Amino acid sequence: MRTIIRRVKIWTPLVILLVIVFAVVQAFRPLPTPTLALTTDASYAFEGDKVSLPWPGEGQGWMDVEGIGKMDSFGEQKPVAIGSVAKAMTAYVILKEHPMKPGSQGKTIPVDAKAETEGGYDKDGESTLNTVKEGDQLSQYDAIAAIMIPSANNIARLLARWDSQGSEEEFVKKMNAAAKDLGMKNTTYTDPSGLKETTVSTAEDQVKLGNELVRMKALTDITRLPEWTDPSGLKYRNYNTLVPYNNAIGIKTGSTTAAGGNLLFAGTQEVGGESAIVVGAILGQHTAPIIDTVNAVSKTAMIAAQDALTSDTILKKGDVVGYVDDGLGGHTPVVATKNVSAVGWAGKTVKLELDASGTIPHAAKSGTEVGTLIVGDGAGEGVEVPVALQKPLTEPDFLTKLTRVS
Template structure:
C-alpha cells in the first residue's frame, strides 16, 4: 500500500492557499477596475442656477386731460386697445371723415405706387355740374375745370385737403361708374377690415347717416396711415396743383402739438376731427391716433384735442429693463467651478403710462459647458410686447477630472439617477 509523503501533502496545501489568495486579489482588482471605469465614465451632476429676477418696473400713472363731451377715443400704433376713450362704442355722424373711407376704397382697387401720381382722371362738364350742385347744398367744394386731367393722387388731394365733396362723387364715377357703386364697395371694405360699427351712404359724408364709432375711427386712422399716398396727403398743409391752384388743408392743428393729420368733419350740428400726432420717445417715436366727434365748433374740439394730446404725450416713456452683460443667474458646481449667465444684449421698450415692464428669467441646469454657450433666456414683457434675450455663460464649467470622480461616488450616483430618470 503506497502512502503520500508528508512533504507532498504540505506542497499541495501551500498551492491551494496561494491560488486562493491570488483569486481574492484578482477579484479585488477586478472590482476596483469596474468601479474606476464606471466612475470615470459616469455623468457629472448638474449645477442648478441661482436666478436673479429683476424687479418689475412701473411708472406713476399719467394724469390725462380728457374731453367732457361728444364721443372720443385715442390710441397709438403698435399699442393694444385704446389709451383712453369716452362713448367709444356709440355710432355718431362722421361727416367728412367719410372721405378717408372713400379714398381707401378707391386705392384698394386702383393702387398708386409709392412716389407716383397714379392713373390720369379726366374732368368734364359733368364734373363742373357736380361742383355747383354740391355748392348749392352748402357742402365744401374744391375747384374743378372741364377738360383738366389730374392724376389720381391730385384728385385725392382735392378730396382730402380742402375736403371737396364734389371730388368724392367725381372720383367715384371714375373708379366704379357711380357713387352708389362706391358706397357698396366702401361698406364691403369696412366689413373686410373689421370696422363693423361704421356705415356709409355717400362718398363725402354729407348725410348724417354716414356713421361710425370712435373706436372704429381710431382703427380707420391706423389703416389710413398704412397707405403711403393718404398718409402723405393728410400731412400736407397745402398743395399746389397747376389746374386748380393752391389747396389749403382744413385741419388747423397741422404742425402744432405734434399733429400731422388727418381729417376734419363738419355737420350742421357738430364738428369732428380724426387726428394723428407723432412724438419722440427716447431713440424711437410713437404715433398717436385719435378722434373727437360731436363738438360744438372746430375751435372747441381743437382746444380739447390739444389739451388731451399735451397730457398724453408725456405718458410714453422708454424703459431699459435689461442691460447687455447683466448677470441674471449664477452657477456653482460641486467640484468648484463657477460661472454666470449674462444677458447677451440689452432690451429697451417704450411703454404707455403705468404699464409694468417685467423680466422673466429662464436658466437651465448645466453640468459641462463652454464659455459663450447659451443656457437660457430672459423674456421682457410690457403689455402685449415681448422681447426674448438669450443668456450666455461667461466662463466654462469643465470636467472635474479623474480624482474628483473617484472620490465622489455619491455625487456621481445622484447624477446617474437624474440622467436615467430624464
C-alpha cells in the same frame, strides 16, 4: 431543460431582432418640431397712475398709440354721424386698391361731367373742388389731396366711380367691407363723402382706421400739409389746423349741423430713440364754430398724449428671455440680442411674447437667431427684438431618442 434551452435558442434571436428594429425605428423617427417658450415676465407695467387725458365736456373720444394700444377714452362709443371724416376711409380703400408710392403722382383720373356739375354745389354750402372741368386729367395725388385737405365731396364721389366702374354704390360696399376687416363694428358707410347723416361711426372705430392710415406714407405726406394748391393754381388751407405744429400729421376733419365738429388726428413723438405715433379721434363737438372747437380740443388731447409717452428699458442685451424646447425634454436658453425698450405711459401694461418667425432647427450654433421677442399690445405688433441661442442647440442624444414615448 432541453425544451427550455431549445425555446431560448429560437426566441432569443427574434427578441434581439425586435430590439434592434425598435432601436432603429426610434433613432430615425422624425424629431418633434422645436418650439419657443417665454421665461421672462409676460408683461411689464409702467409706474404711475393711469393716464387721464384732458377731454372736452361733450361728445366722444379715443386715443391710441399705434402698435401699443389704447391710452384713454371718454364718452359713450355709440354710432354717430361723422361728416367728412368718412373720406379717410375713401382714401384708405383707394390706396389699398391703387397703391401709390410716396413722392409719386399715382394714376391718372379723368374728370367726368358729374364731377364738374357737382363742383358747383359749393354755392349750396358743400365743400367741393369747383375748378375741375369735364375732360380734365387729375392725378391720384391731387385727387386724394382734394378730399383730405379742402374735403371736396365731388372728388370723393369721382374717386368712387373711377374705382368701381362708375358705381358709387359698389364703392360704398368696399368701404363697409374694409371697415369689417379692420374690426370697426359700430361703423356704417352710406356714401363716399360723408355728407349723408346715415354714415355713422364711433371714435374708437375711427382710431382703428387711423392706425392703418398712419402707415401709408403717401397719404400722410398729404395730410401733414398745411395747405395744398390745386392744378389750376388755387390754394386751399387744411381744415385740420393741428398741422404743421406739434409734429401733427393730419388726418381728417368732418362737420355737418347734425354731426357737429369731428376730427381724426395723429402726431408723432420721439421717445427713447424711437418715433411713436399717437392716433386719436374726437366726435360730436357742437360749440360754434365747430371746426375751430374740435381742432382746439383735439390739439389739447394730442399734446397731452405726446407728453405722457415715456420709454423704459425692460431687458438688457444678453438677458435670458426663454428657451428652445426640443420636445423631448431638452431646453436651450435664448437671449435678447439687444436692449429691449418699451414705449408706454403711466399705468400702461405691455405684453411680452416670443414668436418663432421661421422654422427652428434641431441643431444650431450659439448666437443663431431663432425668433423674435415682441413687446406691445399682444396683437402681434409692437417693438420687435431678435432672440438668439445662448449656447449650441444639439439634437437629442441616442438614449433620449431610444426612450421617447411621443
